Amino acid sequence: MSKTATLELKGKKYELPLIEGSENEVAIDISKLRDASGAITMDPGYKNSGVCLSKITFLDGEEGILRYRGYAIEDLADKANFLEVSYLVIFGELPSTERLKQFENDIRRYTLVNEEMKNIIDGFPKTAHPMGVLSSLTSALTAFNPKVVNVENENEMYEAICKTMGKFLVLATWTFRKSSGFPLNYYDNTKGYVENFLHLMFQLPTGPYTANPIVINALDKLFILHADHEQNCSTSTVRMVGSSHAGLFASISAGVSALWGPLHGGANQAVLEMLEEIQKNGGDADKYLAKAKDKEDPFRLMGFGHRVYKNFDPRAKIIKKAADEVLRELGVNDPILAIAKKLEESALVDDYFVSRKLYPNVDFYSGIIYRALGIPTDMFTVLFAIGRLPGWIAQWKEMRENKEPIGRPRQIYTGYPLRDFVAINKR
Numbered sequence: 294m295s296k297t298a299t300l301e302l303k304g305k306k307y308e309l310p311l312i313e314g315s316e317n318e319v320a321i322d323i324s325k326l327r328d329a330s331g332a333i334t335m336d337p338g339y340k341n342s343g344v345c346l347s348k349i350t351f352l353d354g355e356e357g358i359l360r361y362r363g364y365a366i367e368d369l370a371d372k373a374n375f376l377e378v379s380y381l382v383i384f385g386e387l388p389s390t391e392r393l394k395q396f397e398n399d400i401r402r403y404t405l406v407n408e409e410m411k412n413i414i415d416g417f418p419k420t421a422h423p424m425g426v427l428s429s430l431t432s433a434l435t436a437f438n439p440k441v442v443n444v445e446n447e448n449e450m451y452e453a454i455c456k457t458m459g460k461f462l463v464l465a466t467w468t469f470r471k472s473s474g475f476p477l478n479y480y481d482n483t484k485g486y487v488e489n490f491l492h493l494m495f496q497l498p499t500g501p502y503t504a505n506p507i508v509i510n511a512l513d514k515l516f517i518l519h520a521d522h523e524q525n526c527s528t529s530t531v532r533m534v535g536s537s538h539a540g541l542f543a544s545i546s547a548g549v550s551a552l553w554g555p556l557h558g559g560a561n562q563a564v565l566e567m568l569e570e571i572q573k574n575g576g577d578a579d580k581y582l583a584k585a586k587d588k589e590d591p592f593r594l595m596g597f598g599h600r601v602y603k604n605f606d607p608r609a610k611i612i613k614k615a616a617d618e619v620l621r622e623l624g625v626n627d628p629i630l631a632i633a634k635k636l637e638e639s640a641l642v643d644d645y646f647v648s649r650k651l652y653p654n655v656d657f658y659s660g661i662i663y664r665a666l667g668i669p670t671d672m673f674t675v676l677f678a679i680g681r682l683p684g685w686i687a688q689w690k691e692m693r694e695n696k697e698p699i700g701r702p703r704q705i706y707t708g709y710p711l712r713d714f715v716a717i718n719k720r
Contacts, residue, residue, distance in 0.1 A: 404480035423468035521684030596657030
């Protein structure tokens with residue numbers, strides 16, 4: 294294959310280098326195009342623009358492939374735990390037994406949150422959305438850790454990573470405890486990371502709490518499936534903010550805010566809101582399937598199809614099994630979940646959805662699991678953020694280690710040309 298592409302503009306030709314990835318992806322390098330020609334490219338939403346070279350995640354939406362550091366998501370979800378995958382995503386290799394144990398112990402060293410952080414969370418009303426609170430608390434960590442991390446110092450970088458993994462989980466669960474009016478819980482260093490999430494969320498001073506192993510397993514898988522997803526909105530936000538050499542906590546806080554949007558991390562919340570709306574209007578799933586197929590009807594079936602995956606979402610196949618296990622284990626009798634199962638079963642055999650490859654995606658099944666566990670809808674995206682944390686860390690780390698330049702997109706100005714100023718008494 295030729296190593297260059299030719300662009301002809303106003304009768305002049307420009308040779309542009311080609312870059313080929315390890316999975317045969319091809320990019321035209323336009324980094325020198327403006328200097329050479331004075332022209333820029335236009336790509337709203339950056340749908341066709343590569344912004345970095347990355348070794349972290351490979352995603353093929355047409356074939357339904359997702360891999361972290363070369364490992365298939367199916368193998369990782371089946372054979373590894375969340376901290377094991379977190380280590381892989383952040384550091385590039387699967388840890389040995391000893392290294393994984395050390396990683397978990399090092400995270401435990403930083404799970405205690407400064408008591409003054411309670412003053413900050415007390416300043417929010419109970420009605421505040423947990424994602425807004427989480428973004429603020431994450432940013433506030435910079436006040437308690439003012440020293441700038443030297444990314445070229447391996448020990449400093451490792452300490453910052455463990456600190457972020459340890460404290461973020463606690464702060465995420467505190468957003469739920471605040472909105473519920475419950476006392477804040479602390480990390481229990483005798484328990485695992487995912488089990489701690491459940492204890493931090495649900496343990497009350499009035500009695501013991503025992504986490505169900507099937508629930509732990511399902512959440513472990515969900516966190517793994519969310520760990521990274523290439524250059525999505527929140528991840529590219531983390532890299533963009535970090536490119537200014539903003540710190541890790543500030544960059545991740547920005548990622549939390551980006552994830553909050555209903556077109557990104559809020560999609561699983563949108564699924565449950567849709568199901569609640571169907572239930573409120575009679576619970577007729579078939580009626581809403583028909584509405585979804587009607588081009589003249591504004592109703593959209595949330596949780597089906599995916600912006601990136603044009604065939605199927607490989608994560609959905611994995612989490613469907615876990616969702617079925619959780620529902621069976623807990624024996625939940627919930628009309629909302631009954632509607633979800635009806636929609637799922639019908640869409641999987643309906644020619645309209647099958648021909649368009651509109652299969653249930655990971656947001657659909659994660660919403661079902663969270664609902665079954667009694668997690669409020671506005672907490673769904675917080676759980677997404679917990680899972681995505683290692684990916685954000687890895688992307689920030691890679692961006693800084695690669696010494697990438699500060700992000701600075703261009704634009705095409707479409708406003709007024711130069712105008713004469715008009716005095717105020719003549720306007």
